[in-house]
Amino acid sequence: MNDYAPLLGILVALLVGLAAGKAWERYKLRNGRWLDRRKLRDSPHFLQGLNFLAANQVDLALEEISQAAAVNDRALEIHIILGNLYREKGQVGRAIQIHQQLLQRPRLSRLEQSSVLLSLGLDYKQGGFVDRAIEAFQEVIRLEPGNIQALFNLEKLHEDQHQWSQAYEVRQRLAALAPDGQRRQHQTILAFLENELGLEALKAGNPEEAARRFGAAIELDASVAPAYLNLGDVTLGSEGAARAVEVWERLLDVAPDRPSWRSTASPVPMSRWGSRIASRPSADESSRRRRTTGGRGWR
Numbered sequence: 001m002n003d004y005a006p007l008l009g010i011l012v013a014l015l016v017g018l019a020a021g022k023a024w025e026r027y028k029l030r031n032g033r034w035l036d037r038r039k040l041r042d043s044p045h046f047l048q049g050l051n052f053l054a055a056n057q058v059d060l061a062l063e064e065i066s067q068a069a070a071v072n073d074r075a076l077e078i079h080i081i082l083g084n085l086y087r088e089k090g091q092v093g094r095a096i097q098i099h100q101q102l103l104q105r106p107r108l109s110r111l112e113q114s115s116v117l118l119s120l121g122l123d124y125k126q127g128g129f130v131d132r133a134i135e136a137f138q139e140v141i142r143l144e145p146g147n148i149q150a151l152f153n154l155e156k157l158h159e160d161q162h163q164w165s166q167a168y169e170v171r172q173r174l175a176a177l178a179p180d181g182q183r184r185q186h187q188t189i190l191a192f193l194e195n196e197l198g199l200e201a202l203k204a205g206n207p208e209e210a211a212r213r214f215g216a217a218i219e220l221d222a223s224v225a226p227a228y229l230n231l232g233d234v235t236l237g238s239e240g241a242a243r244a245v246e247v248w249e250r251l252l253d254v255a256p257d258r259p260s261w262r263s264t265a266s267p268v269p270m271s272r273w274g275s276r277i278a279s280r281p282s283a284d285e286s287s288r289r290r291r292t293t294g295g296r297g298w299r
Helices: 002-026 044-054 058-071 077-087 092-103 110-127 130-143 148-160 163-177 179-201 207-220 226-241 241-254 272-278 283-293
Strands: 029-030 033-036
Touching: 002 058, 029 148, 044 077, 077 092, 077 163, 092 110, 110 148, 130 148, 130 179, 148 163, 163 179, 179 207, 179 226, 179 283, 226 241
Parallel strands: none
Antiparallel strands: 029 033
Protein backbone atom coordinates (compact mmCIF):
# COMPACT_ATOMS: atom_id res chain seq x y z
CA MET A 1 0.00 0.00 0.00
CA ASN A 2 2.85 2.33 0.86
CA ASP A 3 4.18 1.83 -2.67
CA TYR A 4 1.09 3.57 -4.09
CA ALA A 5 1.15 6.51 -1.69
CA PRO A 6 3.29 8.80 -3.94
CA LEU A 7 1.12 7.99 -6.96
CA LEU A 8 -2.08 8.72 -5.03
CA GLY A 9 -0.58 11.98 -3.83
CA ILE A 10 0.19 13.04 -7.40
CA LEU A 11 -3.31 12.14 -8.56
CA VAL A 12 -4.90 14.06 -5.71
CA ALA A 13 -2.71 17.08 -6.49
CA LEU A 14 -3.70 16.94 -10.16
CA LEU A 15 -7.39 16.77 -9.28
CA VAL A 16 -7.08 19.67 -6.87
CA GLY A 17 -5.24 21.72 -9.51
CA LEU A 18 -7.86 20.90 -12.15
CA ALA A 19 -10.68 21.86 -9.79
CA ALA A 20 -8.92 25.11 -8.91
CA GLY A 21 -8.39 25.92 -12.58
CA LYS A 22 -12.03 25.28 -13.40
CA ALA A 23 -13.11 27.41 -10.46
CA TRP A 24 -10.81 30.24 -11.58
CA GLU A 25 -12.17 29.95 -15.11
CA ARG A 26 -15.75 30.10 -13.90
CA TYR A 27 -15.52 32.55 -11.01
CA LYS A 28 -14.10 36.04 -10.87
CA LEU A 29 -13.23 38.22 -7.87
CA ARG A 30 -14.70 41.69 -8.29
CA ASN A 31 -15.08 44.32 -5.57
CA GLY A 32 -14.36 41.70 -2.92
CA ARG A 33 -17.03 39.29 -4.21
CA TRP A 34 -16.76 36.11 -6.27
CA LEU A 35 -18.92 36.30 -9.40
CA ASP A 36 -19.99 33.41 -11.62
CA ARG A 37 -18.73 34.20 -15.13
CA ARG A 38 -21.43 32.01 -16.73
CA LYS A 39 -24.20 33.89 -14.96
CA LEU A 40 -22.74 37.22 -16.03
CA ARG A 41 -24.06 36.53 -19.54
CA ASP A 42 -27.49 36.52 -17.98
CA SER A 43 -26.85 39.84 -16.25
CA PRO A 44 -29.55 42.53 -16.54
CA HIS A 45 -27.17 44.75 -18.53
CA PHE A 46 -26.50 42.11 -21.17
CA LEU A 47 -30.12 41.04 -21.53
CA GLN A 48 -31.36 44.62 -21.56
CA GLY A 49 -28.74 45.49 -24.15
CA LEU A 50 -29.99 42.70 -26.40
CA ASN A 51 -33.55 43.97 -25.97
CA PHE A 52 -32.52 47.48 -26.99
CA LEU A 53 -30.58 46.04 -29.92
CA ALA A 54 -33.64 44.11 -31.10
CA ALA A 55 -35.62 47.35 -30.90
CA ASN A 56 -32.93 49.10 -33.02
CA GLN A 57 -32.09 51.47 -30.14
CA VAL A 58 -28.35 51.40 -30.71
CA ASP A 59 -27.38 54.11 -28.22
CA LEU A 60 -29.14 52.42 -25.32
CA ALA A 61 -27.88 48.99 -26.41
CA LEU A 62 -24.31 50.32 -26.50
CA GLU A 63 -24.64 51.70 -22.96
CA GLU A 64 -25.96 48.43 -21.54
CA ILE A 65 -23.54 46.16 -23.41
CA SER A 66 -20.65 48.39 -22.30
CA GLN A 67 -21.65 47.84 -18.68
CA ALA A 68 -21.98 44.10 -19.25
CA ALA A 69 -18.50 44.03 -20.82
CA ALA A 70 -17.06 45.93 -17.85
CA VAL A 71 -18.47 43.31 -15.48
CA ASN A 72 -17.14 40.40 -17.53
CA ASP A 73 -14.01 41.24 -19.48
CA ARG A 74 -13.53 37.61 -20.58
CA ALA A 75 -16.86 36.93 -22.26
CA LEU A 76 -15.85 36.92 -25.91
CA GLU A 77 -19.33 37.25 -27.39
CA ILE A 78 -20.14 40.33 -25.30
CA HIS A 79 -17.04 42.12 -26.55
CA ILE A 80 -17.70 41.11 -30.15
CA ILE A 81 -21.17 42.65 -29.88
CA LEU A 82 -19.70 45.74 -28.19
CA GLY A 83 -17.27 46.27 -31.07
CA ASN A 84 -20.06 45.76 -33.59
CA LEU A 85 -22.16 48.40 -31.85
CA TYR A 86 -19.31 50.90 -32.00
CA ARG A 87 -19.08 50.19 -35.73
CA GLU A 88 -22.82 50.82 -36.12
CA LYS A 89 -22.32 54.15 -34.35
CA GLY A 90 -19.62 55.07 -36.86
CA GLN A 91 -16.77 54.68 -34.38
CA VAL A 92 -14.85 52.33 -36.64
CA GLY A 93 -11.48 52.93 -34.99
CA ARG A 94 -12.85 51.89 -31.59
CA ALA A 95 -14.47 48.79 -33.13
CA ILE A 96 -11.21 47.78 -34.81
CA GLN A 97 -9.31 48.23 -31.55
CA ILE A 98 -11.74 46.02 -29.60
CA HIS A 99 -11.77 43.25 -32.18
CA GLN A 100 -7.99 43.31 -32.66
CA GLN A 101 -7.53 42.95 -28.90
CA LEU A 102 -9.85 39.94 -28.91
CA LEU A 103 -7.66 38.26 -31.54
CA GLN A 104 -4.69 38.53 -29.18
CA ARG A 105 -6.36 36.29 -26.61
CA PRO A 106 -4.69 32.90 -26.16
CA ARG A 107 -6.35 29.60 -26.92
CA LEU A 108 -9.16 30.91 -29.12
CA SER A 109 -11.00 28.10 -30.90
CA ARG A 110 -11.30 28.17 -34.70
CA LEU A 111 -14.93 29.22 -34.42
CA GLU A 112 -14.12 32.02 -31.97
CA GLN A 113 -11.26 33.25 -34.15
CA SER A 114 -13.53 33.13 -37.19
CA SER A 115 -16.24 35.14 -35.41
CA VAL A 116 -13.80 37.87 -34.36
CA LEU A 117 -12.19 38.04 -37.81
CA LEU A 118 -15.59 38.39 -39.46
CA SER A 119 -16.42 41.37 -37.26
CA LEU A 120 -12.97 42.83 -37.89
CA GLY A 121 -13.46 42.43 -41.64
CA LEU A 122 -16.74 44.33 -41.41
CA ASP A 123 -14.92 47.06 -39.44
CA TYR A 124 -12.29 47.36 -42.16
CA LYS A 125 -14.93 47.35 -44.88
CA GLN A 126 -16.90 50.18 -43.30
CA GLY A 127 -13.69 52.11 -42.66
CA GLY A 128 -12.66 51.83 -46.30
CA PHE A 129 -9.64 49.59 -45.64
CA VAL A 130 -10.40 47.36 -48.60
CA ASP A 131 -7.22 45.27 -48.69
CA ARG A 132 -7.39 44.54 -44.96
CA ALA A 133 -11.08 43.67 -45.22
CA ILE A 134 -10.39 41.23 -48.07
CA GLU A 135 -7.60 39.59 -46.05
CA ALA A 136 -9.84 39.26 -43.00
CA PHE A 137 -12.71 37.67 -44.94
CA GLN A 138 -10.31 35.32 -46.73
CA GLU A 139 -8.94 34.20 -43.35
CA VAL A 140 -12.49 33.59 -42.10
CA ILE A 141 -13.15 31.40 -45.14
CA ARG A 142 -9.90 29.51 -44.54
CA LEU A 143 -11.01 28.76 -40.99
CA GLU A 144 -14.67 28.22 -41.90
CA PRO A 145 -15.12 27.49 -45.64
CA GLY A 146 -18.91 27.59 -45.45
CA ASN A 147 -19.20 31.03 -43.83
CA ILE A 148 -21.88 32.64 -46.01
CA GLN A 149 -21.49 36.14 -44.57
CA ALA A 150 -17.75 36.21 -45.21
CA LEU A 151 -18.21 34.92 -48.76
CA PHE A 152 -20.94 37.45 -49.50
CA ASN A 153 -18.92 40.40 -48.22
CA LEU A 154 -15.81 39.22 -50.02
CA GLU A 155 -17.70 39.03 -53.31
CA LYS A 156 -19.12 42.53 -52.77
CA LEU A 157 -15.65 43.95 -52.20
CA HIS A 158 -14.35 42.30 -55.38
CA GLU A 159 -17.29 43.73 -57.32
CA ASP A 160 -16.68 47.21 -55.92
CA GLN A 161 -13.06 46.94 -57.09
CA HIS A 162 -14.17 45.61 -60.51
CA GLN A 163 -12.28 42.39 -59.81
CA TRP A 164 -14.79 40.36 -61.79
CA SER A 165 -12.87 37.06 -61.94
CA GLN A 166 -12.47 36.94 -58.17
CA ALA A 167 -16.10 37.94 -57.64
CA TYR A 168 -17.20 35.19 -60.05
CA GLU A 169 -15.19 32.57 -58.18
CA VAL A 170 -16.67 33.58 -54.82
CA ARG A 171 -20.21 33.61 -56.22
CA GLN A 172 -19.68 30.08 -57.53
CA ARG A 173 -18.84 28.98 -54.00
CA LEU A 174 -21.97 30.69 -52.70
CA ALA A 175 -24.05 28.97 -55.37
CA ALA A 176 -22.60 25.57 -54.40
CA LEU A 177 -23.63 26.17 -50.77
CA ALA A 178 -27.14 27.41 -51.59
CA PRO A 179 -30.25 25.24 -51.33
CA ASP A 180 -31.90 24.22 -54.58
CA GLY A 181 -34.61 26.85 -54.28
CA GLN A 182 -32.03 29.66 -54.41
CA ARG A 183 -29.89 28.39 -57.27
CA ARG A 184 -31.68 30.48 -59.91
CA GLN A 185 -30.86 33.72 -58.10
CA HIS A 186 -27.19 32.77 -58.02
CA GLN A 187 -27.27 31.90 -61.72
CA THR A 188 -28.61 35.35 -62.51
CA ILE A 189 -25.79 37.00 -60.58
CA LEU A 190 -23.24 34.74 -62.27
CA ALA A 191 -24.72 35.76 -65.63
CA PHE A 192 -24.20 39.45 -64.89
CA LEU A 193 -20.65 38.72 -63.77
CA GLU A 194 -20.04 36.82 -67.01
CA ASN A 195 -21.28 39.90 -68.86
CA GLU A 196 -18.78 42.07 -66.98
CA LEU A 197 -15.99 39.62 -67.81
CA GLY A 198 -17.02 39.92 -71.44
CA LEU A 199 -16.77 43.70 -71.31
CA GLU A 200 -13.36 43.33 -69.69
CA ALA A 201 -12.22 41.06 -72.51
CA LEU A 202 -13.58 43.52 -75.05
CA LYS A 203 -11.55 46.37 -73.51
CA ALA A 204 -8.48 44.12 -73.63
CA GLY A 205 -8.95 43.68 -77.38
CA ASN A 206 -10.16 40.08 -77.26
CA PRO A 207 -13.56 40.00 -79.00
CA GLU A 208 -13.59 36.19 -79.26
CA GLU A 209 -13.32 35.80 -75.48
CA ALA A 210 -15.85 38.58 -75.04
CA ALA A 211 -18.36 36.80 -77.27
CA ARG A 212 -17.81 33.58 -75.35
CA ARG A 213 -18.47 35.35 -72.06
CA PHE A 214 -21.63 37.08 -73.34
CA GLY A 215 -22.88 33.73 -74.66
CA ALA A 216 -22.14 32.08 -71.31
CA ALA A 217 -24.14 34.81 -69.56
CA ILE A 218 -27.16 34.06 -71.76
CA GLU A 219 -26.78 30.33 -71.07
CA LEU A 220 -26.86 30.99 -67.33
CA ASP A 221 -29.87 33.30 -67.48
CA ALA A 222 -31.63 34.06 -70.74
CA SER A 223 -33.25 37.19 -69.29
CA VAL A 224 -29.99 39.13 -68.80
CA ALA A 225 -30.55 41.88 -71.39
CA PRO A 226 -27.06 43.48 -71.42
CA ALA A 227 -25.49 40.23 -72.60
CA TYR A 228 -27.64 40.23 -75.78
CA LEU A 229 -26.84 43.86 -76.51
CA ASN A 230 -23.11 43.35 -76.02
CA LEU A 231 -23.04 40.06 -77.92
CA GLY A 232 -24.83 41.82 -80.79
CA ASP A 233 -22.22 44.56 -80.80
CA VAL A 234 -19.41 42.00 -81.01
CA THR A 235 -21.25 40.04 -83.69
CA LEU A 236 -21.74 43.23 -85.70
CA GLY A 237 -17.99 43.64 -85.98
CA SER A 238 -17.20 40.00 -86.73
CA GLU A 239 -20.16 38.66 -88.72
CA GLY A 240 -22.02 41.71 -89.98
CA ALA A 241 -25.30 43.49 -89.32
CA ALA A 242 -27.60 40.62 -90.32
CA ARG A 243 -26.22 38.26 -87.70
CA ALA A 244 -26.07 41.03 -85.09
CA VAL A 245 -29.76 41.85 -85.60
CA GLU A 246 -30.62 38.18 -85.10
CA VAL A 247 -28.90 38.30 -81.70
CA TRP A 248 -30.76 41.47 -80.70
CA GLU A 249 -34.09 40.06 -81.90
CA ARG A 250 -33.64 37.14 -79.51
CA LEU A 251 -33.90 39.62 -76.67
CA LEU A 252 -37.38 40.67 -77.79
CA ASP A 253 -38.48 37.05 -77.66
CA VAL A 254 -37.09 36.63 -74.14
CA ALA A 255 -38.26 40.00 -72.75
CA PRO A 256 -41.32 41.07 -74.75
CA ASP A 257 -42.39 43.59 -72.11
CA ARG A 258 -39.29 45.63 -72.85
CA PRO A 259 -38.00 46.31 -69.31
CA SER A 260 -35.30 48.89 -68.77
CA TRP A 261 -32.17 47.94 -70.63
CA ARG A 262 -30.08 49.14 -67.75
CA SER A 263 -29.54 46.62 -64.96
CA THR A 264 -28.96 47.63 -61.39
CA ALA A 265 -26.64 44.66 -60.98
CA SER A 266 -24.64 45.50 -64.09
CA PRO A 267 -24.74 49.15 -65.18
CA VAL A 268 -23.96 48.58 -68.84
CA PRO A 269 -24.40 51.52 -71.24
CA MET A 270 -26.99 50.86 -73.89
CA SER A 271 -25.47 49.99 -77.22
CA ARG A 272 -26.42 52.01 -80.24
CA TRP A 273 -28.19 49.05 -81.82
CA GLY A 274 -29.82 48.17 -78.50
CA SER A 275 -31.40 51.62 -78.55
CA ARG A 276 -33.08 50.74 -81.81
CA ILE A 277 -34.45 47.52 -80.35
CA ALA A 278 -35.70 49.21 -77.19
CA SER A 279 -37.56 51.82 -79.22
CA ARG A 280 -39.35 49.32 -81.44
CA PRO A 281 -43.17 49.18 -81.15
CA SER A 282 -43.65 45.75 -79.55
CA ALA A 283 -42.63 42.13 -79.68
CA ASP A 284 -45.95 41.14 -81.29
CA GLU A 285 -45.50 43.65 -84.08
CA SER A 286 -41.93 42.47 -84.54
CA SER A 287 -43.07 38.88 -84.92
CA ARG A 288 -45.79 39.87 -87.36
CA ARG A 289 -43.31 41.87 -89.42
CA ARG A 290 -40.89 38.96 -89.56
CA ARG A 291 -43.68 36.63 -90.71
CA THR A 292 -44.75 38.98 -93.54
CA THR A 293 -41.23 39.88 -94.70
CA GLY A 294 -39.51 36.58 -94.26
CA GLY A 295 -37.59 37.81 -91.24
CA ARG A 296 -36.06 40.82 -93.04
CA GLY A 297 -38.17 43.55 -91.42
CA TRP A 298 -35.13 45.49 -90.14
CA ARG A 299 -32.72 44.93 -92.99
